[in-house]
Amino acid sequence: MPESKSMPESKQEKMPKFEQNKVFSHKLLDGRVLLITELGKITSLTEEEFKNFKEGKIPKFVFQKLEKGHAIVTKHNRPYVVDDYKLRYGHVCDGVSLHIINPTMRCNQNCLYCYANSFPLQAKGVDMDEKTAKKVIDFIWEGPKKEIVIEFQGGEPLANFPIIEFIVNYVKGKKGKKVHWRIVSNLTMMDETIASFLEKNSIFDICTSIDGPKEVHNKNRPWSGGNSFGKAVHWINCLKQDYSFKSIGALCTVTKNSLPHAKDIVNTYVELGLPDLTAVPIRRIGLAEKNWGKIGYRGEAYFEFWKQALEACIEKTKAGQKISEQISVLSLSKMNRFEPNYHTCFSKPCGAALMQASYQPNGDVFSCDEAKAEPLFKIGNVKQPYKQVFTSPAALNLVSLSSGLGFACNECKFTGFCRFCPVLTYCTQGNLIPKLAMDEDCKLKKKQFSYLLEKLFSEDSRVFEQWLKG
Numbered sequence: 001m002p003e004s005k006s007m008p009e010s011k012q013e014k015m016p017k018f019e020q021n022k023v024f025s026h027k028l029l030d031g032r033v034l035l036i037t038e039l040g041k042i043t044s045l046t047e048e049e050f051k052n053f054k055e056g057k058i059p060k061f062v063f064q065k066l067e068k069g070h071a072i073v074t075k076h077n078r079p080y081v082v083d084d085y086k087l088r089y090g091h092v093c094d095g096v097s098l099h100i101i102n103p104t105m106r107c108n109q110n111c112l113y114c115y116a117n118s119f120p121l122q123a124k125g126v127d128m129d130e131k132t133a134k135k136v137i138d139f140i141w142e143g144p145k146k147e148i149v150i151e152f153q154g155g156e157p158l159a160n161f162p163i164i165e166f167i168v169n170y171v172k173g174k175k176g177k178k179v180h181w182r183i184v185s186n187l188t189m190m191d192e193t194i195a196s197f198l199e200k201n202s203i204f205d206i207c208t209s210i211d212g213p214k215e216v217h218n219k220n221r222p223w224s225g226g227n228s229f230g231k232a233v234h235w236i237n238c239l240k241q242d243y244s245f246k247s248i249g250a251l252c253t254v255t256k257n258s259l260p261h262a263k264d265i266v267n268t269y270v271e272l273g274l275p276d277l278t279a280v281p282i283r284r285i286g287l288a289e290k291n292w293g294k295i296g297y298r299g300e301a302y303f304e305f306w307k308q309a310l311e312a313c314i315e316k317t318k319a320g321q322k323i324s325e326q327i328s329v330l331s332l333s334k335m336n337r338f339e340p341n342y343h344t345c346f347s348k349p350c351g352a353a354l355m356q357a358s359y360q361p362n363g364d365v366f367s368c369d370e371a372k373a374e375p376l377f378k379i380g381n382v383k384q385p386y387k388q389v390f391t392s393p394a395a396l397n398l399v400s401l402s403s404g405l406g407f408a409c410n411e412c413k414f415t416g417f418c419r420f421c422p423v424l425t426y427c428t429q430g431n432l433i434p435k436l437a438m439d440e441d442c443k444l445k446k447k448q449f450s451y452l453l454e455k456l457f458s459e460d461s462r463v464f465e466q467w468l469k470g
Helices: 047-055 060-068 078-092 130-140 157-172 192-200 214-220 228-242 259-271 299-318 326-332 386-390 393-402 422-429 440-456 461-469
Strands: 023-027 033-037 042-045 098-101 147-152 178-184 205-209 249-254 279-281 356-359 364-366 378-381
Touching: 033 047, 042 047, 042 060, 047 060, 098 130, 130 157, 147 157, 157 178, 157 192, 192 228, 205 228, 214 228, 214 259, 249 259, 249 299, 259 299, 279 299, 299 326, 299 440, 299 461, 326 440, 326 461, 378 386, 378 393, 393 422, 422 440, 440 461
Parallel strands: 098 147, 098 356, 147 178, 178 205, 205 249, 249 279
Antiparallel strands: 023 033, 033 042, 356 364, 364 378
């Protein structure tokens, strides 16, 4: 029922004036019907209550549920409905908070799914120099956001650690912004000198990759030095034990090699003391496109993997072990929870050029980190004024596209939870306008949202609440 219209008052009971909000219906397996607003706020009704709602025969207690869930708009809840829109779309006007700097595009690994199109370690001309690094920081300082994250990626950022040192020290002399530092590294180039520098400068936010048990990880992430899994595990433990790091973040990229090992991957994370599993499907970008025959799969295969991993995390949590499944957490955070969402890929419009920007070694600015693999998504260069880059046609067109407005997905019942990625669409379909009937990501998300809604209204909701609080 996507259209918005006034509804007749019940003959049985005098009700305050109201208008029906734009809502969609979704039936659970137990017969209950969920009314979902276009922002994702949910009201649960029995079949009889839903029938009465459609007919305009609404008892008082049902009216109160509908009002609370914003399925209807009254003079009492109208300010709160407005607040919902402000929270959902506040990032559109908030300014870029995540600035991803690529000190180098060189890398010492040869990961089969690398979206960055990294260069070999011996490559020349793909490192950032001090002059460009200074311009990048000065450019970032032109932005309106006072609290920001500067994240180092690559390539392998530690392959050009001197420029990381230069940037950190240069920022110390600047005022007007509070900086949170983050490094995304495979950890194979970590050493005591680097670890000491990070500790001294309170750079404790490190994210690495753990794709599962040793055999799976090493197959996905070949390293000429040998056992990339063992090296990463060594430094995860060492940073926590010897260098004051309270925790290390980790990302699991799921390839065809990973599919039979969902429970093994969860067990590996628990054994390593990693509290969150973020098991993301491979994106058909960069090297993943070239290696698709070796590592690719259909969305249905990932869905089955994800279900097994989610169930394993739920069971571990019930048994008192600390492990959450973050794809679920990020989706659940949009289901009936109205708080600011700071995740680029779980916002709509997506956070590309709104919440996040990526800076190449030569100073080129891309809309997001995944976008740097495709020249189409370049939005400017740090030699230009900040405002000119982020109000350029290239930037604004991407924001418009990722809003989903004008696409069929805007009239989908899951539109309040979903997001559209122009980069992924372009890389998989060769077009910025999605052909949804052919879109594997769309099919996957519909399955995930349906599954999560069943879970959300089951006894497992207690586990989800525990994860969300964490």
